[in-house]
Amino acid sequence: VTSNAPIGIFDSGIGGLTVFSAIKKRLPNESLVYLGDTARVPYGTKSAETVVRYSRENAAFLEEKGVKAIVVACNTASAVALDDLRQRCRVPVLGVVEPGVRAALAASQAKRIGVIGTRATIASDAYGSMLCELHSDARVVSVACPLFVPLVEEGWLTGEIVEEITKRYCAEFEYARVDTLILGCTHYPLLKDAIAKVIGPNVTLVDSGEAAAVALKFLIDDEGIASTGTVADDRLFVTDVPGQFESVARRFLGGMMPTAKRVSLGS
Amino acid sequence: VTSNAPIGIFDSGIGGLTVFSAIKKRLPNESLVYLGDTARVPYGTKSAETVVRYSRENAAFLEEKGVKAIVVACNTASAVALDDLRQRCRVPVLGVVEPGVRAALAASQAKRIGVIGTRATIASDAYGSMLCELHSDARVVSVACPLFVPLVEEGWLTGEIVEEITKRYCAEFEYARVDTLILGCTHYPLLKDAIAKVIGPNVTLVDSGEAAAVALKFLIDDEGIASTGTVADDRLFVTDVPGQFESVARRFLGGMMPTAKRVSLGS
Numbered sequence: 001v002t003s004n005a006p007i008g009i010f011d012s013g014i015g016g017l018t019v020f021s022a023i024k025k026r027l028p029n030e031s032l033v034y035l036g037d038t039a040r041v042p043y044g045t046k047s048a049e050t051v052v053r054y055s056r057e058n059a060a061f062l063e064e065k066g067v068k069a070i071v072v073a074c075n076t077a078s079a080v081a082l083d084d085l086r087q088r089c090r091v092p093v094l095g096v097v098e099p100g101v102r103a104a105l106a107a108s109q110a111k112r113i114g115v116i117g118t119r120a121t122i123a124s125d126a127y128g129s130m131l132c133e134l135h136s137d138a139r140v141v142s143v144a145c146p147l148f149v150p151l152v153e154e155g156w157l158t159g160e161i162v163e164e165i166t167k168r169y170c171a172e173f174e175y176a177r178v179d180t181l182i183l184g185c186t187h188y189p190l191l192k193d194a195i196a197k198v199i200g201p202n203v204t205l206v207d208s209g210e211a212a213a214v215a216l217k218f219l220i221d222d223e224g225i226a227s228t229g230t231v232a233d234d235r236l237f238v239t240d241v242p243g244q245f246e247s248v249a250r251r252f253l254g255g256m257m258p259t260a261k262r263v264s265l266g267s
Numbered sequence: 268v269t270s271n272a273p274i275g276i277f278d279s280g281i282g283g284l285t286v287f288s289a290i291k292k293r294l295p296n297e298s299l300v301y302l303g304d305t306a307r308v309p310y311g312t313k314s315a316e317t318v319v320r321y322s323r324e325n326a327a328f329l330e331e332k333g334v335k336a337i338v339v340a341c342n343t344a345s346a347v348a349l350d351d352l353r354q355r356c357r358v359p360v361l362g363v364v365e366p367g368v369r370a371a372l373a374a375s376q377a378k379r380i381g382v383i384g385t386r387a388t389i390a391s392d393a394y395g396s397m398l399c400e401l402h403s404d405a406r407v408v409s410v411a412c413p414l415f416v417p418l419v420e421e422g423w424l425t426g427e428i429v430e431e432i433t434k435r436y437c438a439e440f441e442y443a444r445v446d447t448l449i450l451g452c453t454h455y456p457l458l459k460d461a462i463a464k465v466i467g468p469n470v471t472l473v474d475s476g477e478a479a480a481v482a483l484k485f486l487i488d489d490e491g492i493a494s495t496g497t498v499a500d501d502r503l504f505v506t507d508v509p510g511q512f513e514s515v516a517r518r519f520l521g522g523m524m525p526t527a528k529r530v531s532l533g534s
Binding site for chain 2: 038039040041045046047050146147149150151153154160161164165168240241
């Protein structure tokens with residue numbers, strides 16, 4: 001592995017582009033290879049066994065591209081496939097769950113922490129169990145928010161509908177008096193303003209993807225594999241090209257849009 | 268093919284259970300074999316080529332079960348794979364699009380017809396093009412409603428949030444003065460009351476799955492393959508068992524819940 005090798009990122013779809021963006025911002029000199037498994041999105045509704053199999057294929061694809069590290073941007077895959085990938089891959093593998101958990105514990109004074117995510121992420125209790133593992137007194141309230149992903153994909157990021165839905169999902173956090181809320185889904189950073197407006201200024205919002213970007217910078221510095229180049233060459237791969245792909249991807253990337261190449265995975 | 272052979276139904280997931288229910292109601296003596304491709308749901312975000320491939324595998328599975336006819340409950344698959352399946356299958360194949368279109372044309376006086384569906388169904392213009400093909404003066408207004416599926420899966424079928432979302436999606440139908448609205452997605456019948464409340468009593472709602480059940484009855488009578496038995500034996504197959512499966516399936520089936528068996532498809 002050379003330090004000028006790219007960093008690999010994979011996600012079940014295009015939501016992970018928010019993680020891509022966060023990494024881009026923190027590590028502008030690193031070349032990124034992004035793989036969105038759009039043909040098989042979403043992972044959240046699939047069994048752990050299936051998600052592990054898909055994750056192995058994604059990681060193998062990235063290793064073939066010669067990456068020096070792999071970021072699992074997908075919360076579901078981070079929750080169920082990380083240990084397996086770490087055993088199989090020759091390069092360091094980083095998920096989004098642990099960085100999100102550590103950032104939340106650092107931000108929270110009362111250690112009363114809320115978690116939002118897809119139904120699958122919440123059902124897996126990946127955040128909850130790691131929060132309690134790392135801080136045994138932590139009080140965790142988790143709420144699945146299945147309407148948030150389609151809201152983001154619709155581009156309905158402000159206004160009455162988003163607010164009413166957010167109020168409904170976040171009501172529990174007020175009762176539980178959490179002081180920190182983990183955005184445990186790659187799509188949610190686009191709803192950060194709407195969520196902040198509903199939940200108020202006393203709750204710190206922690207973006208797991210953002211936290212993973214920070215953790216990645218530490219990892220790369222620790223391992224001494226930071227890029228010595230100054231020009232990054234990013235590549236974007238998807239396993240299928242859905243109709244709304246470009247417009248949604250552009251929203252995730254804040255306007256920028258590298259060309260995406262379609263590839264086949266699995267048998 | 269014997270007349271006591273079962274009828275096969277496939278869908279990309281569990282939404283097609285509304286079609287299963289509609290057929291059950293019209294043809295209580297027929298045995299049904301339902302295949303929900305839950306491992307690969309949704310089809311709507313996938314390319315036509317991929318949807319055709321999955322549909323072939325689903326139809327082959329049903330033919331192996333000895334079905335006498337196949338109903339494609341999935342709107343996406345009905346839109347892109349029906350011709351291909353009709354060429355390949357030894358038994359009659361019925362989609363939901365054409366029955367929905369014919370029912371809407373029969374119901375509409377002004378021939379001003381609205382269509383709602385997933386983003387993929389609307390982008391395919393399957394309903395619009397067939398409406399215009401069968402009635403050249405038809406005026407069609409199509410609106411994609413990506414939030415409706417997660418609303419149904421959340422069980423948020425009444426109340427302010429559903430109403431606000433429905434108002435937003437249905438605003439165009441008022442301007443266009445449609446007198447008939449096609450529910451072009453298997454999930455939408457569960458929102459029928461909410462949609463009726465917003466759109467008012469002057470618009471007739473046409474449920475494509477319901478229309479397909481009526482068309483199936485005609486087909487079976489025409490071909491002389493109606494069951495002579497009186498006890499139906501229904502079987503339910505899925506390609507993966509997602510977390511919320513039972514509770515959502517029960518909602519689609521109005522409380523009843525046959526045991527689902529998991530099967531593997533594809534290579």
